Amino acid sequence: NAGVTQTPKFQVLKTGQSMTLQCAQDMNHNSMYWYRQDPGMGLRLIYYSASEGTTDKGEVPNGYNVSRLNKREFSLRLESAAPSQTSVYFCASTRDGNTEAFFGQGTRLTVV
């Protein structure tokens, strides 16, 4: 029973490099989310996908793009990484809009 799976768990990037964070859920959930967590800032929503084929901006979308590849998978792309994007990134999913979120184990990203 995997739940929400994120890859990779750790990543170090140089400024200007690009990368894609992968997320997959096996719970047949409709909605998926990407958050970043910084010390003292709590979880901030980057992008979300209410259903397959749709994506919307959250609180802090600048510098990121997303793709809802299918119902299971929701990826987050950094086109040109900056040190300000050093953070822990969490993917989450919900069955529908008004239910609890299930989180992946997180990706710790460092941009140098």
Place this chain on the structure above:
Amino acid sequence: QKEVEQNSGPLSVPEGAIASLNCTYSDRGSQSFFWYRQYSGKSPELIMFIYSNGDKEDGRFTAQLNKASQYVSLLIRDSQPSDSATYLCAVKKGNNFNKFYFGSGTKLNVKP
């Protein structure tokens, strides 16, 4: 103004005591309220959710909601050292159930 406000703590309580964690939110249209626990280096996990005014109990945990005061709290009875973690309050607004807004979390230390 932040959507969700929490005291960052740390809140220290002795083992066996009641821990009281508080959260305020800014939007009166908010309808769903969640408490998550996050151990250091781990992902958030749901403790409780509450939709209606009043109290909701689940084992040692009680969530309290007062919509008039825009206030949500979590009481932990018979606190254990294993309860030591950061507690995140999350709110969903009535006009968009797909957006969770998280507080920055309160760190709880339960001393043996």
